[in-house]
Amino acid sequence: MITGDYAATARSIATQAGIAEGDVLTGDELARLDAPELAARLETVTVFARIMPEQKLRIVQAYKAKGEIVAMTGDGVNDAPSLKAAHIGVAMGRRGTDVAREASAIVLLDDDFGAIVRSVRLGRQIYDNIRKAMAFIFAVHVPIAGLALLPLCLGLPILFGPIHIALLEMVIDPVCALVFEAERAEDDVMRRPPRAPDGPLFSLPMIGWSIFQGGLAFAMLAAVFLVETWSAMPEAELRALIFFALIAEIVALVLVNRSFSAALGAALVRHNLALRYIAAAIVGGTGLILLLPSAQALLKFGAIAWSDMALAVALGVALLVMLEGCKPLLQGIMARGAAGRRP
Known part of the structure; x- marks a missing residue:
């Protein structure tokens, strides 16, 4: 807290506001500190009292320098x-002066500091959902592209x-436009350290995780395709x-990418109307x-047995279980590679 009030008053208000206990640095003491000394004091000071306007700017610049x-x-x-x-910069919309509002990046229309917390939470939720949608897009196109190219490479019918x-x-x-956009915030969204502002939206570990998801899906489908081809399954039924x-x-893949960390059961029951x-x-x-012969003829599908439909569903369930089992490993990799900065 930076204020022009006396030290005792500032400390009392800071305690009532829930600001962590720490040292109190007055404007007179700050004026006697050079840049390295001020940087060292920033580690322990939580309240700045009797501060002049130009000293507020110096404090901000000192934090940025760190x-x-x-x-x-x-x-x-x-x-x-x-x-x-x-x-x-966050200015008050009702009590704030025109100069303060013009100098700020955000204006609180109702002067409610709680809106800052809600905005941070919403921003992190939107950022997470964009990453989830991108992870899904990367993953889902691997098996589609693989199944398009595999028959060509083996000289088999498309x-x-x-x-x-x-x-x-x-x-x-x-799915990308509606489902991931409507996803709720992760449980730990407000417990994470802030991300580095120059950090990439989609990191190499996330790209690798997406390709792994798609690659595993393609491997399972390719194995079924090759086995059934060698078993002389009719082309239309195989398709x-x-x-x-x-x-x-x-x-x-949709269910896996709904959450970075939630358990499968929690992810399945989490509300998402879309x-x-x-x-x-x-x-x-x-x-x-399955019920309309005309639709099967249009798609060049043969009659599919219920056992084959059960196999198709089983492949999806097996992929879901295997990828969920790999999530703890992903979380460890992401934790080691995370680069966060304190506000």
């Missing part, structure tokens, strides 16, 4: 330089045509089997294809 991410709140003309110098890819995209696009198995694995609608659409579309 590599900290600095957010500054204020409402007066004297706060404008420090609001402008901070990484994130599995999927444009209409099959279009149907798959009708599943993938709504239907692999298509439905791919749908099941896409659903598994996911329910899309899951119902997938089940309904699958049922129509």
Whole structure:
């Protein structure tokens, strides 16, 4: 807390506000400190009292020099330089002066500091959901591309045509646009240290995790495809089997990427209305294809036995279980590679 009040008053208010116990540094003491000495005192000081406007700016600059991410709140003309110098200046919308509002990056319309916490939580939730959607996109296109190229490489009949890819995209696009956007915040979203502002949106470990997901899905589908091909399964029936198995694995990839850390049971029961609608659409579309001979003829699908449908579903369940089992390893890798900075 930085204030112009006397030290005793400032400490009392800071205690009532829940600011951590620490040293109190007055403006007179700060004026006698050079830059290295001030940097050392920042480690223990939690309240700055009897501070002049130019000293607020010096404090902000000292924190920035230490590599900290600095957010500054204020409402007066004297706060404008420090609001402008901070990484994130937050001005009061009702009591704040025009100068303070112009110098700030954020204006609190209702002067409620709780809005800052809610904004941080929402920002982290949106950031997480973008990463989840990107992870899913990377992962889901690996088996699709693999199954398109595998028959060509082996000189076998092509599995999927444009209409099959279009149907798959009708599943993938709504998932990215609706399901991940509607995901709730992770349980630890406010317990994490702030991410580095220059950190990449999608790190190499996350890319590797996505490719691993897609690669495992492709390996399972390719194994079934090759075994059934060598077993002389009719081409139309094989196409239907692999298509439905791919749908099941896409659903598994959606469930895996809904959460970075939540257990499978918690992720399955977590409310997401968009996911329910899309899951119902997938089940309904699958049922129509199975029941309508005209739809099977259009897609060049042969009659698929219930045992083959059970195999397709089992592949999706197996992929889901295996990837969920790998999540603790991913969390360890991400924890070692995380680079966070304190605000």
